[in-house]
Amino acid sequence: MDVTISPSRIDGRTRAPPSKSYTHRAILAAGYGGQATVLNPLVSADTKATMRAVDAFGGDTDLSADESSLSVSGFDGRPEVPADVVNCENSGTTMRLVTACAALGDGLTVLTGDDSLRSRPQGPLLDAVTDLGGRGESTRRNGQAPLVVGDAMDGGTVSIPGDVSSQYISALLMAGAVTDEGIDIELETELKSAPYVDITLELLDEFGVEAEQTADGFSVAGGQSYDPTGGEYEVPGDFSSISYLLAAGAIAAAEGESVVVEGARPSAQGDAAIVDIVRDMGADVTWDRDAGELTVSRATLTGTTVDVGDTPDLLPTIATLGAVADGDTVIENCEHVRYKETDRVSAMADELGKMGASVTEEQDRLTIHGGETDLVGATVEGRHDHRIVMSLAIAGLVAEGETTVTGAEHVDVSFPNFFDAIESLGVSVRRE
Numbered sequence: 492m493d494v495t496i497s498p499s500r501i502d503g504r505t506r507a508p509p510s511k512s513y514t515h516r517a518i519l520a521a522g523y524g525g526q527a528t529v530l531n532p533l534v535s536a537d538t539k540a541t542m543r544a545v546d547a548f549g550g551d552t553d554l555s556a557d558e559s560s561l562s563v564s565g566f567d568g569r570p571e572v573p574a575d576v577v578n579c580e581n582s583g584t585t586m587r588l589v590t591a592c593a594a595l596g597d598g599l600t601v602l603t604g605d606d607s608l609r610s611r612p613q614g615p616l617l618d619a620v621t622d623l624g625g626r627g628e629s630t631r632r633n634g635q636a637p638l639v640v641g642d643a644m645d646g647g648t649v650s651i652p653g654d655v656s657s658q659y660i661s662a663l664l665m666a667g668a669v670t671d672e673g674i675d676i677e678l679e680t681e682l683k684s685a686p687y688v689d690i691t692l693e694l695l696d697e698f699g700v701e702a703e704q705t706a707d708g709f710s711v712a713g714g715q716s717y718d719p720t721g722g723e724y725e726v727p728g729d730f731s732s733i734s735y736l737l738a739a740g741a742i743a744a745a746e747g748e749s750v751v752v753e754g755a756r757p758s759a760q761g762d763a764a765i766v767d768i769v770r771d772m773g774a775d776v777t778w779d780r781d782a783g784e785l786t787v788s789r790a791t792l793t794g795t796t797v798d799v800g801d802t803p804d805l806l807p808t809i810a811t812l813g814a815v816a817d818g819d820t821v822i823e824n825c826e827h828v829r830y831k832e833t834d835r836v837s838a839m840a841d842e843l844g845k846m847g848a849s850v851t852e853e854q855d856r857l858t859i860h861g862g863e864t865d866l867v868g869a870t871v872e873g874r875h876d877h878r879i880v881m882s883l884a885i886a887g888l889v890a891e892g893e894t895t896v897t898g899a900e901h902v903d904v905s906f907p908n909f910f911d912a913i914e915s916l917g918v919s920v921r922r923e
């Protein structure tokens with residue numbers, strides 16, 4: 492599907508979708524346990540891949556008709572060997588979390604995914620599984636899926652780089668809790684995307700599992716069971732998704748009007764940093780944390796410098812904001828953002844360039860020279876990547892003429908009703 496956006500002024504109220512990161516973890520945590528209900532789950536292409544994996548391991552996930560709750564009968568810490576290949580499709584989180592779970596099985600599990608996922612790095616996690624007494628291999632021996640994983644990982648101590656993906660650490664902590672020995676993880680490098688491990692620790696705590704940060708990494712004791720208080724866990728709103736709505740309000744709210752985003756309750760999400768980033772750029776944002784409501788109105792934005800070491804998923808949004816702002820916006824510490832659904836550093840440089848933005852791309856830094864020219868509408872490629880699609884669509888709100896984003900259906904990965912949500916705020920959206 493291609494979506495064409497015309498310049499628009501917006502206002503009104505919309506709700507953030509539930510967090511993708513918390514939903515993945517809650518589904519799998521419930522899978523590791525006995526019986527639990529996940530309230531307000533994100534139902535999206537990626538989280539459905541995690542639901543199917545839990546089913547494949549012998550659990551049972553049952554979504555209510557209105558999709559407001561997911562009842563999970565778990566496999567009690569002992570995943571069965573799946574009857575078929577597990578297809579994680581486009582979801583890196585699913586593949587990493589499920590790899591460590593599959594490593595607990597007595598037999599072998601085969602994991603695969605789409606073209607994008609089969610080109611993302613899995614090697615350090617496979618090595619960790621092997622070091623912990625299981626088997627973890629890439630069929631092509633290139634550190635990428637398809638993967639073959641299993642042979643009853645025991646647990647123990649393992650060292651792993653922290654600068655490729657934090658999901659390796661999250662995966663080992665979740666699986667480690669149900670091993671006999673537990674897992675001690677020593678980080679070989681500085682940790683990128685660290686708040687995502689905080690999300691894991693918060694979620695584990697909610698499910699009654701103890702894990703902790705140590706002097707040189709993280710540690711989880713074995714022999715634990717997953718059981719949320721009251722048998723239920725409620726997913727908070729997603730700040731990565733909120734970033735597009737906040738950016739839209741900051742650049743395109745109608746004169747004297749504002750955009751209100753509901754579902755913005757504080758949690759461990761690092762991407763809540765978008766609130767301060769948009770403020771630093773000059774937007775007027777108020778955050779009622781108790782009500783979980785953000786209110787933003789349009790302002791003239793100025794460039795800023797942001798280190799995205801903790802917040803890789805914000806890079807496309809910040810790049811779009813930078814293209815609209817006056818002066819340079821410098822996005823630093825972004826090399827790991829190249830290992831996502833696509834290389835998002837080069838994707839945003841090239842696609843914003845097609846809209847007339849002046850951008851300098853370096854390996855670990857992206858500089859957007861805002862204010863040199865106004866953005867012009869163009870046909871831009873969504874690169875089969877939900878975050879590229881949404882960020883370019885937001886740029887289209889203030890470009891001169893129409894902006895067509897190709898492959899716009901990929902929003903189904905994290906924010907399935909994205910185009911309906913912005914349309915309800917007054918954006919002119921044409922789907923074809």
Ligand SMILES: O=C(O)C1=C[C@@H](OP(=O)(O)O)[C@@H](O)[C@H](O)C1
Nearest residue numbers: 512584656657658684687803804
């Ligand atoms: O654990 C998670 O839920 C995620 C961790 C991050 O990935 P990396 O740790 O690979 O940077 C982030 O980019 C991804 O969208 C979700």
Ligand SMILES: C=C(OP(=O)(O)O)C(=O)O
Nearest residue numbers: 581582583584804831832
């Ligand atoms: C990188 C992302 O997710 P994943 O790693 O799960 O594919 C994302 O949602 O931006």
